[in-house]
Amino acid sequence: MAILVYADHNNAELSTATLNAVTAANEMGGDVTVLVAGDGCDAVAAAAAKVAGVSKVLVAQDAALKDHLAENVAPLIAGMASGYSHIVAPATTNGKNIMPRAAALLDIQQVSDITEVVSPDTFVRPIYAGNAMATVQSTDAIKMVTVRSTSFDPAAEEGGSAAVEAVGGAADAGLSSFEGAALSDNERPELTTARVVISGGRGMQSGDNFAMLEEVADLLGAAVGASRAAVDAGYVPNDYQVGQTGKVVAPELYIAVGISGAIQHLAGMKDSKVIACINKDEEAPIFQVADLGLVADLFEAVPALKAELEKQGIQAR
Amino acid sequence: MKVLVPVKRVIDYNVKVRVKADQSGVDLANVKMSMNPFDEIAVEQAVRMKEAGTVTEVVAVTLGAEQSQETLRTALAMGADRAIHVVHDGELEPLAVAKMLAKLVEEESPDMVILGKQAIDDDANQTGQILSGLLGWSQGTFVSKVEASDGGVKVTREVDAGLETVALKMPAILTVDLRLNEPRYASLPNIMKARKKEIAKKTPEELGVDTAPRLTIVKVEEPPKRQGGAKVGSVEELVSKLHNDVGVI
Numbered sequence: 001m002a003i004l005v006y007a008d009h010n011n012a013e014l015s016t017a018t019l020n021a022v023t024a025a026n027e028m029g030g031d032v033t034v035l036v037a038g039d040g041c042d043a044v045a046a047a048a049a050k051v052a053g054v055s056k057v058l059v060a061q062d063a064a065l066k067d068h069l070a071e072n073v074a075p076l077i078a079g080m081a082s083g084y085s086h087i088v089a090p091a092t093t094n095g096k097n098i099m100p101r102a103a104a105l106l107d108i109q110q111v112s113d114i115t116e117v118v119s120p121d122t123f124v125r126p127i128y129a130g131n132a133m134a135t136v137q138s139t140d141a142i143k144m145v146t147v148r149s150t151s152f153d154p155a156a157e158e159g160g161s162a163a164v165e166a167v168g169g170a171a172d173a174g175l176s177s178f179e180g181a182a183l184s185d186n187e188r189p190e191l192t193t194a195r196v197v198i199s200g201g202r203g204m205q206s207g208d209n210f211a212m213l214e215e216v217a218d219l220l221g222a223a224v225g226a227s228r229a230a231v232d233a234g235y236v237p238n239d240y241q242v243g244q245t246g247k248v249v250a251p252e253l254y255i256a257v258g259i260s261g262a263i264q265h266l267a268g269m270k271d272s273k274v275i276a277c278i279n280k281d282e283e284a285p286i287f288q289v290a291d292l293g294l295v296a297d298l299f300e301a302v303p304a305l306k307a308e309l310e311k312q313g314i315q316a317r
Numbered sequence: 318m319k320v321l322v323p324v325k326r327v328i329d330y331n332v333k334v335r336v337k338a339d340q341s342g343v344d345l346a347n348v349k350m351s352m353n354p355f356d357e358i359a360v361e362q363a364v365r366m367k368e369a370g371t372v373t374e375v376v377a378v379t380l381g382a383e384q385s386q387e388t389l390r391t392a393l394a395m396g397a398d399r400a401i402h403v404v405h406d407g408e409l410e411p412l413a414v415a416k417m418l419a420k421l422v423e424e425e426s427p428d429m430v431i432l433g434k435q436a437i438d439d440d441a442n443q444t445g446q447i448l449s450g451l452l453g454w455s456q457g458t459f460v461s462k463v464e465a466s467d468g469g470v471k472v473t474r475e476v477d478a479g480l481e482t483v484a485l486k487m488p489a490i491l492t493v494d495l496r497l498n499e500p501r502y503a504s505l506p507n508i509m510k511a512r513k514k515e516i517a518k519k520t521p522e523e524l525g526v527d528t529a530p531r532l533t534i535v536k537v538e539e540p541p542k543r544q545g546g547a548k549v550g551s552v553e554e555l556v557s558k559l560h561n562d563v564g565v566i
């Protein structure tokens with residue numbers, strides 16, 4: 001058996017989510033081949049070749065593949081599918097966009113966002129915003145799966161020495177064109193991989209007030225996240241959103257500030273190791289999942305938290 | 318321009334989901350059902366395009382049991398012109414749904430299909446992408462902004478790293494995200510008017526689509542419960558516990 005893993009990357013760096021997908025693929029059993037589709041992405045292919053548990057790297061380079069347009073990438077994946085028992089991708093926005101289109105071309109019912117590999121054809125995945133966990137068995141000849149990053153440890157970045165092979169077959173479908181991106185330039189750790197996350201909700205009252213959270217984040221080496229309400233209100237950009245329809249995070253420590261704890265928010269953070277919260281309403285549902293809940297006005301508690309961390313000399317790890 | 322908008326009847330987003338004791342699924346008996354919130358956003362987008370004069374007809378489609386008609390009535394009350402109901406009892410997987418939608422696209426020849434990016438029951442996030450693949454159309458997923466651009470459509474997509482702009486050729490599939498718009502509530506007169514609008518009925522057999530599931534549900538379980546609820550009395554205690562007791566900072 002051989003397993004194809006679609007690598008998510010930005011043509012310069014391999015995403016961490018791909019490392020999690022490699023781990024999931026190895027649990028399915030079989031030699032793991034990583035497909036790096038992009039343009040000017042030799043560095044990504046070289047990085048993928050070093051990942052432990054990867055036996056082969058295929059690189060497809062073409063201007064049409066540079067921006068991960070599903071219309072161009074899906075046929076490439078479908079075209080090379082026949083030699084594989086599984087096709088796996090991280091459940092990032094690229095994976096979610098591309099994989100079902102490739103599955104359509106192959107007449108396969110994809111299994112989305114798995115959190116566990118039970119056996120080569122059976123997987124666990126959350127449904128209903130994680131309020132139920134479904135174990136599903138795929139009857140398709142090739143299993144197509146996207147992987148929830150937080151549920152699998154990342155494969156080691158060093159230790160592998162896979163051969164890198166160039167592949168052709170890329171073409172521009174001529175259906176769509178990439179116009180540009182507005183990426184949040186953020187010096188902080190990435191939300192989905194940070195060891196500590198501090199998130200703000202509607203209770204923050206403004207984007208400016210997020211500066212308070214950023215100061216604490218800087219002390220702890222944390223990423224800053226948000227609830228949907230805070231994003232909708234325009235306090236912070238969309239890529240801060242944690243939840244059922246935003247990002248799923250599972251840090252060592254999640255601090256929810258001025259967030260009520262709606263099920264859609266909990267769906268994105270309830271697997272965090274330790275959850276702390278600051279909320280002035282002791283009835284807020286967030287307290288039911290918090291290991292350490294503080295009933296307080298955030299406008300007093302957050303500056304006090306910063307002062308206490310400084311006083312105790314606590315620094316980012 | 319004609320737009321097709323598929324809508325799904327799902328458990329209301331406010332309902333606390335309960336897993337059945339026999340692990341066969343979740344309990345849907347006597348719980349409030351509503352239109353999938355993302356589909357409301359899709360209907361709103363189509364209706365706004367009609368109000369702006371760029372769209373001439375909005376056709377709502379649902380695939381599901383008899384009661385799914387209520388969801389179509391909601392779409393009609395929001396402003397869809399007419400509706401198609403593919404009547405089917407039991408689970409339908411995204412691939413089967415997309416195949417039936419592809420058949421309806423052949424029959425109806427819309428210029429655009431607007432869908433929600435995911436349904437809040439199965440959380441699969443697939444149907445729009447599969448449909449685009451089956452039809453060979455362009456796809457703009459997770460869309461938070463839609464603009465007309467010469468002969469096509471320009472969409473802003475919400476992606477992991479921020480926002481992305483992509484130009485799509487027509488015909489196109491859009492899957493919409495939360496921040497595209499705020500769906501309207503249907504007014505009472507519009508709800509009354511919607512009762513008179515046409516709903517055509519079809520079956521999967523008539524469309525010639527095999528709906529047999531490809532995935533076998535082995536079991537559905539409750540997620541592990543978190544033992545939360547502990548409180549601290551002060552910021553000092555919070556920091557001390559985090560630092561000394563649990564050691565995460």
Ligand SMILES: Cc1cc2nc3c(=O)[nH]c(=O)nc-3n(C[C@H](O)[C@H](O)[C@H](O)COP(=O)(O)OP(=O)(O)OC[C@H]3O[C@@H](n4cnc5c(N)ncnc54)[C@H](O)[C@@H]3O)c2cc1C
Pocket residue numbers: 200201202203204226227228229230241242243244245246247257258259260261262263264265268278279280281284296297298299330354355437
């Ligand atoms: C289809 C769908 C998908 C969704 N997806 C997501 C998602 O991915 N992520 C997500 O987060 N939400 C999502 N939601 C929205 C979700 O249902 C909630 O509306 C949202 O999470 C609420 O955000 P919030 O907790 O910041 O706001 P609120 O619920 O308004 O809570 C604000 C909290 O702040 C507290 N507060 C206010 N002032 C202070 C103060 N001075 N000091 C301390 N505490 C204070 C209040 O007590 C309250 O508990 C989704 C909803 C739908 C319908």
